[in-house]
Amino acid sequence: MYICIDDTDTLTGPRGTGKLARAIADTIARDYPVFGVTRHQLYVHPDIPYTSHNSDAVIHVETDADDAMDHLFEIAEQVMLDDFLEGSDPGLAVASERQITPSLIVYGQDAKCSVLTQERARTLAKNLHIRLKGLGGTEDGVIGAMAGLGLAYLKCDGRYLQKGIVRSILDSCTVERLFEAGVDEVCSLDGTQYTTGTVYFRPGKSPRFCPVCGRTVVFVKQEKDRLVDDKRD
The missing domain is CATH 3.30.70.2200 (Alpha-Beta Plaits)
Incomplete structure (x- = not known):
């Protein structure tokens, strides 16, 4: 429904x-x-x-x-x-x-x-x-x-806006924790998929996670030596 x-x-x-x-x-x-x-x-x-x-x-x-x-x-x-x-x-x-x-x-x-x-x-x-x-x-x-x-x-x-416990994440966290919270995939727009590492989000802001072909995806981008949230709408 x-x-x-x-x-x-x-x-x-x-x-x-x-x-x-x-x-x-x-x-x-x-x-x-x-x-x-x-x-x-x-x-x-x-x-x-x-x-x-x-x-x-x-x-x-x-x-x-x-x-x-x-x-x-x-x-x-x-x-x-x-x-x-x-x-x-x-x-x-x-x-x-x-x-x-x-x-x-x-x-x-x-x-x-x-x-x-x-x-x-x-x-x-x-x-x-x-x-x-x-x-x-x-x-x-x-x-x-x-x-x-x-x-x-x-x-x-x-x-x-809400799924699993993803909204409870309000700072940097590991990719593994995102999976445990209800995310299915962490990837960049060029198709690179990540199964380990730490993703950095704006302090006090939960990840922007999107429904894509039935999967819950967090898009990230590489900035210097770290992964950051690549906001999608």
Whole structure:
């Protein structure tokens, strides 16, 4: 199951969409196993209202129970309403893997490079029987909420906000520790793979780890005699 939220924050608000998504994931984890939370970058354009980066967030839940979808929607909706920020335009969408079709995948890809509309998002949701709801303001968040479903399904877009215990790493650590924390591969953009050594991250910042073809990858680059985080989005 995939739960996507978008447009839940404001420029002056106390938290962003990513933090809210992690709160939803923590609440859901009391009842269902959560694989992770991903962030997906959408189109930045003058015609698209957004706060800082125009990104959505998706919670990946490992369940195929017939009654899970309604319960997941209710949990996410309640957490969002309890932490609603005045001036935000949140949207919420929940779908199972079998509901994610080529049309939805293309919609997600379009959302990264073109201006989309609520009408297209709502029509797509209706045709695919996907639960989609605006939870305040203009409800423009339904556009990104639908997009995130298609992008997350491919497991080859964006980056993780939460998976395993990787977020607990806030300084340099060994490649072996990254593997133990939930990373599948540490490599450079030229294809060099690393199974030993120490990777240095910005102090106080966790690694940026990305879903790539279903694998969780940390990209690094060689700087002098050490490996450093090569940030990807």
